[in-house]
Amino acid sequence: MLIPARLVTIWAVLQLGILLLLQQAFAVWMMALFASMLVYKLITHLSGRPAIGLKLVNLIAAVIAIALMFNLRQSGVLNFMLQILLLAAICRLLALKHSYDARQLVWVHYFLIGSCFVMHQDMLVALIIFFAFTVNLYSHFYLFAPSAVKVQWHQTGRSLLIILPLWLGMFLLFPRVPPFWQIPNAKIASSGLSDTLDPGSIEQLVRDDSLAFRAEFDGAPPSQDQLYWRSYLYEDFDGRRWQVNAVRKNRNRMPNITATGTTDNMQYRIIAEASRQYNLFALALPSKVNNDVYIGSGGLIKSNKPVSQRISYQVTGANTLIALATDNERDINLDVAEGNAETLNFARQLAKQHSTPAALVQAISAHFNQQDYYYSLTPPMLGSNSIDEFLFDTRTGFCSHYASATALILRAAGVPARVVGGYQGGVWHPQQGYLAVRQREAHAWVEYLYEDQWHLYDPTAAVAPERILDSLESALTLEQQQMLMSGWLELELLQNLRLQLMHLDYYWSVWVLGFNDNNQQAIWRNLRQHITLIAITFTTLLALIFAGFVFSWWRNRPLNSTHAATLLIQRQLGKLLQSKAANQSMSAFLRQLSAQHPTQRDWLILLTLSYEQAVFNNDTHALKSLQKQLKCNSKRLKILRRSIKNT
Amino acid sequence: MLTQLHNVERNLNQVILGKPHQIRLALCCLLAEGHLLLEDLPGMGKTTLAHALADSLGLSYRRVQFTSDLLPGDLVGMNIYDSRSQQFRFQAGPVFSQVLLADEINRASPKTQSALLEAMEEKQVSIDGETRALPKPFFVIATQNPLFHAGTSALPESQLDRFMFRLSLGFPDRKAEHLLLQRDSSNSRLELLTEKLDLDQLRTLQQQVPQINASDSLIDYLLSLVEASRQRNDMLPLSPRASKAILRAAKAFALINNRDYVNADDVQQVFPYVAEHRLDPTSSAQESRLSTLILKATPCSI
Incomplete structure (x- = not known):
């Protein structure tokens, strides 16, 4: 059987979507290559040209696979596996002709869609992945029943309805098994602070x-x-x-x-x-x-x-x-390196005036506060003796400038000191009850050693106390603030929306991603505690469902043989009845059926006889034989129903 | 018995060519003990059918040609003074027969028509205050010309209602007419009738009709047909007498079709011929517009 045309379109689009979702696993040239292969397939397919021959596709696949292999070291094993898998799927699609070729392809799609979770855990992306999954499910039913439009939708919907509670149950109750194999780490650039702090990072x-x-x-x-x-x-x-x-x-x-x-x-x-x-x-x-x-x-x-x-x-x-952990730690933090002579001098002078580290720190604060020092995100470039230039020349900088200068001064004055990198503050969302710390809250400050304890000291607070007490924005001039804002953020509505999304994402990470063994055990414990309540609820629910069934049976119960036979035949004929005129009698309809399908004539005539006996003569024996006949001929009935659907 | 009936039917079909359906319906009417009204243009063979039916049933029959000057007394008979016995003696009219052929019934005056009315419904006649029972069985097979013909007076609704069936033979198809012309002979075609039903056989068959099974759901279907006529205002509503007639007719139809139960098809088959003249007395028998309308509009789930 030839592959339905619509299916190829759906799959080409689906594979493009998977390619986009997995983009982190692909180098730019692979993305371009794969995308162009898919777009080419889509265009040729939509313009009605036939699929590419298998030999050519095999050749293309081999060439690309070799190229991917050469790239193996750069991309890592995991990415390589994803690349090969997607390559296989795309090449299969390129050469797709018959529907039996496509059966493995659907399953590979499921796997590829699932593997998107290696790259993404966001809620939005999870929704997109779920959508892709639904599309693939639909295509799966489409593959096996291309002509029955209703069936595809019904089955897709039904499958989802079955799957969702199953998923939820597994998620909540199935024991968390450690992974069977280690997922090789994807080689992706890191974000946030780094091992090195230079003015500007x-x-x-x-x-x-x-x-x-x-x-x-x-x-x-x-x-x-x-x-x-x-x-x-x-x-x-x-x-x-x-x-x-x-x-x-x-x-x-x-x-x-x-x-x-x-x-x-x-x-x-x-x-x-x-x-x-x-x-x-x-x-x-x-x-x-x-x-x-x-x-x-x-x-x-x-x-x-x-x-x-x-x-x-x-x-x-x-x-x-x-x-303080070790003496070595003290020694490391006294090293002042070479250069920055002015600063060292300045530090030694300060050290003579102030004996204790606390006094020294206060003096440094006073120095920054009383002299003309500015807090700015766009400080001038500094030369080789960067701290000298900053302290005595430009006097403009932000946290890392002040922190490194202070640490150097303290070290030069004989107080062990170090720069600490991290984040300061955050945005508190009282309703949701969490603090959101963004990359822009990145900060640097100083810790100095006194009496075997590390003390925190933030020189930026001396220059721009608003940065610490409030937020980064408040420490900046209006012009600088505007520089920070990307254009669309200014729209209040969009900003609000973004905030709401962030909150939603928060719940997602707390309740879905953060759901671990402990939570699961807690659920089991809870379940065990309320076992009687659950049992009662469950039994009540079952009883209600059962009562509902009984009630619906009772309402539709056959009043007599006549009614029973009518109900029986209506149920068994099912969709066949769509071709029965409303005013046509059932026997006339059965006769018409047997005229249309001469091969089914004999049993249909017998069926008509039994039916009439049961309906018009209140004959219970006939009703039984009608049941028997319907059962015996259920396969033929199915064939009939299908033939009606196809016409 | 039923086989004999079928023989009769086959025989009738040799007399009236190409009209098997009408013949079956006519027999069905007689089995259901209903009166039959044949409506057609002159020369379509309705009198022949009426004759043939009466003949086949082996009953005594009288034929009355209705004219505008026919008086009720001519139909039911009258008391005549016998001078010899010096007493009034009842001279029975043609109505005192098992089968009355009322030819061109709509030519008679309404007065005469209504005299027939009593006879048809009550199966008895009253003359000079004396009630006389009619023989059993008593059928009226009436023929009439379509109403637009000159010198006709329409049967009133009440009287039409007393006819169980109204049939029209219509033109024979070409093949049947060809055969008819081919076999043209001076002898009456009625001589062809060899198979007859005797009185006992007819009675037994007639007694079987009410015993034919009509299930609840079938009666429900019939009632929904009848109710459909009552909910519309472009037709006369069907009376309970009409629904009784429909069921009886359907039962007879089932009997002829060799079944001991009525099915929905029986009802659908007889419905136009039993209902149409009740739904619209002015309609012509060739059409069955209103009854078809009802049949189409009423869903049938059995």
Whole structure:
């Protein structure tokens, strides 16, 4: 049987959609190649030209497969597998002629659609994937029943109705099995802060409006000026850039800090977006975490593997200072590197005037505050002695400038100090009860060591206190604010819509993506607790359904043999009756049927006889034999029904 | 018995060529103990059919040619003074026969027509205050010309209602007429009739008719047909007498078709001939517009 024309169109569009959904797995040239193959197929198909010959398609497939193989190292195993699979599907479509060729193709489509979840966990994309799934389901029914339009829609709808509760049940109750195989990590650029902090890296983040993570608190959220989300410790300074020390990159866990006698007073949950980095976020001093994360050295929270999907974890911690772990840590944080002579001089002078680190810090604050220092997102370019130039020349910069300058001054004055990279503040949504922290909340500040404790000091607060107390926007001039806003954001309605979507996405991540073993066990526990209630509800429901059945049977019950026979034959003939005129008697209709289908004539005549006996003569025996005849001839009836449908 | 009836039917078909359906309906009318009205143009063979029917049933029959000056007394008879016995003696009219052939019934005056009316319904006549029963069985087979013909006076609705069936033979088809001309002979075609039903056989058959089974759903269907006529204002509503007639006719039709139950097709078959002249007395028998309308508009689920 030839493949129905509409099916090829549907599949070409579907494959284009899958290609777009999986675009992260494809290099640009592959996207272009695959898309052009599909568009070519679509155009030739719609203009009625036949499919390409199998030999040519095989040749094309082989060439492209070899090219993909050469690219294997760049794209990684997972992406390569997806590429090969999609290539196979596209080439199959190019050469598609008969409907039996297409049967595997539908199943491959299901697999490809499912694999889109490797790349996306968003709610919107999930909806799109679900739509693609529905389209494929429809095409599946279309493939097997091309002429029965009603059947395709009915079956698709029915399947979805069956699938949805099944999905929900599996999602809620089926035990979470660890993956059978490791999904190779996709090689995708990471987002957010990085191992290196140079003046300018945060500037780029500030222009990025996307979400970094969300946080929910047990109890009231801390005030804005306490929300310093630590993510990176920059301790190596080369005179211009700050880098993460190699010690922090290993997987050492933080020594047990509960011994220090601090009491945990904070509990919160972080839902972090995919960043393809190990480093996550925490306030002050975390003491306990769950899921796939651990507390690394320096009190930073890290993930066991790069965060390639949105993850959520629970943190218990104290809002206290972080203790010095090793003496080595002190030594590292005293290195001032070469250059920046002016700054070093300035620092030594300050050190002579102020003996304690606290006084020193106050002096630095005063310096920034009283002198002409400006907070700006567009500072002038700096030369090789960048901190000298910033402190004494340009005097304009943003958090990373102030933080690195302060850290250097402190180090030069003999106080161990380091730059901390992370996020400051966030947007609190009181109704939904979560804090949204975007990339633009990226911030850098300083920690200095005093009496074996690391103290937090944010020099930016001295220059632009609004940045800390309120938000980034308030610290900027109007002109700078406008620069931050992309055009469409100005529309209030759209902004509102975007916000609502973000909230929806939040619930999605909390209730769907964040649903884990613990939640599941909780559900089972709950179920067990309310077992009697559930049993009662279930029985009542069953009883109601049963009563409904009985009632509907009772209402449609055959009053006598006449009625029963009429009902019986109406039910059995079903769609055949569509071709019966309303005023035509059933026997006349049966006679007409047997005239139309001479091969079915004999049993139809017998059927008519029994029917008439049952209906017009109240003959119960005839009713029984009518039932028997209908049962025996059910296959023939089916054939008849089909023949009517096809005409 | 039924076989004999079918023999008679076959025989009749040799006399009246090419009209098997009308013949079956006419027999059906007689089995249902109804009176039959044949309406046609002159020369279509209605008198022949009436004759043939009466002949085949083996009953005594009298024929009355209705004219405008026919008096009721000519029909039912009268008391005549016998001078010899010095008493009034009843001289029975032609109505005292088992089959009355009323030829061209619509030529008679309404007065005479209504005299027939009593006889048809009550199966008795009253003369000079004395009621006399008519013989059993008593059929009236009447023929009439279409109403637009000169010198006719329409039968009143009440009288039309007393005829169970109204049939029209219509023109024979070409083949039948060809045969008719071919066999043309000076002898009456009625001589062809060899198969006859005797009185006992007829009675037995007539007694079987009411015993034919009519199921509830069939009666429901019949009633929905009747009700359809009552809900419309472009036709006369069908009376309960009409619905009784329809059912009786359908039963007889089922009997002729060798069944012991009535099916929906029986009802649909007889309905136009039983109902049309009741729905519209002025209609011509060749058409069955209103009854077809009702049949089309009423859904049949059995």
